């Protein structure tokens with residue numbers, strides 16, 4: 001299915017940092033695309049938590065004319081009406097101004113738990129202060145034991161869990177999700193638990209920058225509650241013009257690792273090439289050293305520190321970008337600096353760990369040990385792999401690998417685990 005042109009322009013969102021309710025609004029095109037993906041026959045009860053301007057529920061009303069629609073938003077300015085042109089005259093709609101993360105929500109909005117046919121949701125991008133309600137919501141949804149820390153419970157996960165409580169068995173959940181739940185290592189357990197308990201039907205990677213002013217990577221996901229274990233997930237990618245890629249089917253163990261199309265498309269391509277045995281970055285390095293000096297401490301540190309702005313621009317795949325001599329420490333200076341900082345050593349390959357365009361930042365340490373900031377990884381490799389690894393990161397494939405392994409909503413970053421898993 002192709003979306004109408006100008007997909008990007010249709011999505012607007014308010015500043016993610018400044019907005020306490022994590023509001024950004026889905027365009028009619030993306031809303032329709034999510035609703036179309038939900039395979040269901042004549043649902044009678046459809047719910048949207050965090051309904052905002054009403055784009056998703058209007059698209060739902062457009063498709064399911066006879067359904068009863070219930071929407072909830074904590075913001076009293078959120079729209080309490082459906083788009084009149086799209087919702088047919090038969091649609092019954094009730095809107096509630098309420099906190100969707102209230103553990104007793106169902107009573108407040110007059111619904112019984114486990115009765116909803118379809119839930120659609122584009123949750124806010126915030127990390128609300130932890131409350132005991134959240135423990136109850138996660139527990140009821142079978143997700144309480146899967147987080148390593150309660151600090152990982154963002155609104156996306158909590159809204160997902162609250163929707164699961166409301167849904168009936170075989171009820172459908174259509175979500176718009178940010179990168180974290182889809183690709184971050186800390187949510188591997190969540191992905192695994194969801195796939196063991198429910199049928200995760202498909203995940204569609206949306207084009208980057210569809211949300212104005214951000215590089216946030218977002219996804220459409222559809223799951224069917226307790227409809228059997230997920231053995232294979234269908235992954236697709238949407239282009240800027242709204243066209244959809246072919247489907248990649250990924251088995252559960254790989255899908256638990258990550259659910260983004262671009263990661264699996266790349267891994268599959270490397271396997272198909274078959275000219276040499278690909279190995280992982282983790283296998284080719286002795287250590288991945290992360291710097292410790294944060295940017296605010298750079299100016300006061302007694303030695304020069306290699307930071308994001310010190311990478312030089314690429315000069316072609318054959319050139320080698322060498323760390324400037326001015327960062328090289330003599331023996332004595334290095335002995336002093338190592339007391340307070342992590343050093344990169346000659347032979348180390350430096351990569352950016354965070355930030356816009358991190359996939360373009362690459363350098364080789366040659367002249368002497370140097371102090372690195374906490375935004376930099378130093379890959380300590382062996383003579384056997386140094387050149388192959390460096391050339392890979394300088395190549396188009398290496399850039400793509402880093403770009404697609406990095407995740408994060410407000411700022412993009414590459415974790416040690418994701419970096420180690422890149423095949424080259």
Ligand SMILES: C[S@@+](CC[C@H](N)C(=O)[O-])C[C@H]1O[C@@H](n2cnc3c(N)ncnc32)[C@H](O)[C@@H]1O
Nearest residue numbers: 021024025026050051052073074075099100122
């Ligand atoms: C990302 S916006 C999505 C809006 C709309 N669903 C859409 O897709 O255009 C998230 C919405 O959640 C609402 N929200 C944030 N925290 C909430 C809470 N605790 N309970 C209910 N709504 C909340 C915000 O006001 C906002 O309208």
